[in-house]
Amino acid sequence: MERQTSEEVQKNITRVKASITIARLLALQGVAFRGHDETEESSNRGNFIEFLQLLADHNEEIGRVALDKAPPYAKYISHEIQKQILHVLAKKVRNHIFEEVGNYKYSIIVDEASDESSHEQMAIVLRFVDANGLIQERFFDIVHVENTTSKTLYTAIRSILSFYKFPIQNLRGQGYDGASNMRGEWNGLQALFLKDSPQAYYVHCMAHRLQLSLVAAAKEVYWVHEFFRNLSFIITAVTGSCKRQDQLEAAEAAKIAIQLAAGEIETGKGANQVSTLQRPCDTRWSSHLRSISNLIKLYGSTCKVLENITKDGCSSNAKWDATSALERMKSFDFIFILFLMKEILSTTDILSQALQRKSQDIFNAMILVESTKKLLNEFRDKEWDSLLAKVVGFCKQYDIEVPDLSAPFFRGRSIRKRDVTNEHHYHYDVFNAAIDVQMTELGSRFNDRVVELLKLSSSLNPRDGFKTFDIDAICKLAREYYPLDFSDDDIDTLKFQLKMFQVNIPNYPSLEKLSSIADLCKELASTRLGKEYSLIDRLIRLLLTLPVSTATGERAFSAMKIVKNRLRNKMNDDFLADSLVIFIERMIAKNFRLDDILSDFVDLKERRVLFK
Template sequence: MEKQTLEQISNNRLRLKTSVNAVRWLTFQAYAFRGHDECPESRNRGNFIEMVKILATYNDDVAKLVLENAPKNAKYTSPQIQKEILHVLAGKVRSKIREDIGDAKFCILVDEARDESKREQMALVLRFVDRDDFLQKRFFDIVQVKDTTSLTLKNALSTVLSHYNLSVQDLRGQGYNGTSNMRGAWNGLQALFLNDCPYAYYVHCLAHRLQLALVASSREVIPVHQFFSKLNFIINIIGASCKRNDELQFTQAAEIAHLIALDEIETSRGANQIGSLQRPGDTRWSSHFDSVCSLIRLFGLTCSVLRSTIKDESTCFQRGDADSAFDIITSFEFMFILHLVKDIMGASNILCEALQQKSQDILNAMHLVLTTKNIILKLREDEWNNLLGVVKSFCERHNIDVPDMSAPYTKGKGRPRHPQENILLEHHYRIDIFNGTIDSQLQELNNRFSEKVVELIVLSSALDPRDGYKLFKIDDICKLANNCYP
């Protein structure tokens, strides 16, 4: 720098400013920087180089000094320079977040995952109240870890916090998923932080907790577990083929047009939309509810497409898969579980959607947990006959055989499963499947939404400043102080 002229320094700053602006824009838009081929002859040299070229079209100096006449040792466009600029920007963002926290207490939200290069990484989010008394949640850092043991994660988090002078003694909350290395009561990550700070209470992500409760309940009852595997199989048969998916939608459009012509359905904006079978997702339990509802709504059309596939497809594999799917979908047990899980998930769907909202009244969410438990319990006690009637009516409309509930239960086509116990079909469907599914559901909800966590959250709601501290109650504040922060 001492040997450079003022003109050279100005040119260097222009080149560096151009690269900084390109990095900033790509970062805020979450775009990739690099291209597959960045040589000068390439037609697409990657987002970073192409962004610099766009900036050059608006500034002749950039075109002249950055793209054409830049010295080879000061172009400021290499991958190394891109990463350095990005790290500088990230450091400034973290410093600003640290400044906003000040001396306040804070909470940490942590999750770990494996990236595309198979490296374990841990994401850290800080939650705090800033100097203007606004609740803030800021993504803070991604840390690469050699493994996901609780001690490794704890050491990595402590290193990041200490680097920015954030004391573990100011930690007032931990939010993780439900894996054993995170929530373990003795050696989990939350337990290790509680040893250092007894007020760093662990709260399991409530939406994830509901997801685990519902998934666990479906896995406890074998026929229900098998049902979801069969549901995925049927949806894959229809959705994996563009031809079958188009046939489903074309048939649906024709049926809607026919019903409108007969004035059997109403028409309005947004009504009677043509849909398809919804695929359930692993992390969104509401997607399972949508998947079940879509199959019930399109059941007749789905059967029609499967029959057409069995008759017209050219390969034996496609005909065989379609025939297996048709046998599954037209069985009474599949129909019974389809309507059962629809009722159970319908009761919990409101709670699931409420827990996934960005702005959540946590006190209302806790009331929804109790309401959901009561609705599911009422379903167990009072709705057996109604459910059975709905399933029988549905089967009769679609020409599905309804078995005699007083007949002995046999597994498959063999002999009775427990001939010495004389188990009837009604016992199998009502006790083994209906009651078993609901009981496992209630047990998981009671276990995962524990009274201690619910009490901490409900009592903390007394500190909610909205509506002039409308929820403020002296008794709850005293109980919170005595029970949780002695």
């Protein structure tokens, strides 16, 4: 009896190990576990069972005990077993993140969105600086919330932090979008957390601020708003079917072939690739610029496809849509704003891309904002003539009528008539207005108390041999913005450390080559100077903890949507959340030993007893 019991236990362990291996593989790859029909008669029983069958076919030990060789009460392949394995994996990931954060100060980055089942989900990301001085952002959890009021979100986030034993007093930053329930000064989510931790400064996502500036330009200026509406209509009309996509690619390939034969363009590896049109999306960074750039590049081919649809369209609606789209494309108004927005978005795209980098530090972010405003202002004052020349030249190339710029402007009944010329309209009502809205939005959205904190932090920037190093400004930063982390005695000691650090900079050549506060933090950690200048190191880490540079919440939900599209089967929120944690933190999960996971799986309280 003892031998039989021992053999049965070993078989159970083998089955559980096989199930854990398959579950971990599928979670890391972000693919669906279950099949539509998992009965034995089905030709495709889903990824989990099919992978387990493959493993059993190539491993004799597993093949002797798994699937049909296992007793009905101990197969360990049920949906409940799969969920519990994922719970164990997710628990290990979260415990690893907790150990990484330790006693360091951290920030929370939160965003919410509805999933495919129309349930409101909230993603939580933790940002901190680790022992090596590196900025880390860890996707931590997805929580279902009944509504998106500030109190509901606050309660949910607070319960998560408490459950996983993250001290609320160590919270030093909050990163949300600009919705009123998030940024409200009195009852917003950021205000509720400020009552618990007065130094948990709210930073509206920098990349999101910029995106709101671009969207505001489209909405505030009527002509720009109308342009983007027409742009979406045109792209939809051309890319509405695979057949039209093929026609567009064929037309572009034929054009490239003609240009190559005429010697107008050069050949080379990666050159002359056939691209396609892309729909603009307000929440997808740089999508507007790509849409506009691709349309300019494919303008001739797009017109040709629309002309073909007007002649040979399969339905009247398709013909009318193509006719309307072609008419809008061949108007001077559309071409003018097409080139105008390309210049504006190209100018702001560098800032948009930089603000999305996780390693972008606060000082460089503010420099880029000011540089972008300066470039926009120079474009407004000096580039009108060059832009107009580009537009006129493009119109002549494609036989588009150019209006007499000295003639009176007239545009239908919906727009109030004024005694202005066409040149005045395009120059002041469109060109200047679009740029002015951008400038105003950039100025207003990057001008608050937190931005003042970021500006003060520039005194710690090591660029150009610590050119901006200012001891008084650094002490003011610590005293006014982090009074809980720096006592009066600490401020005095900090001032002494800063003086000593400034004197010793020439003795450390590696410090003079640094270009950002993030680099300085890594250098202090690697050279162990952080121990000698402990208060300087503490202040730098607090600054880097602020979520100033990234739309992590949006990125988290982008990842969530990718996985959701692959996990198209019925599952509860816990199953989805645990799968996501494993999927996003895959590099951490890969280091977990199978035996550790097995031991936790066996010890689950809610699990029925597996072994005697």
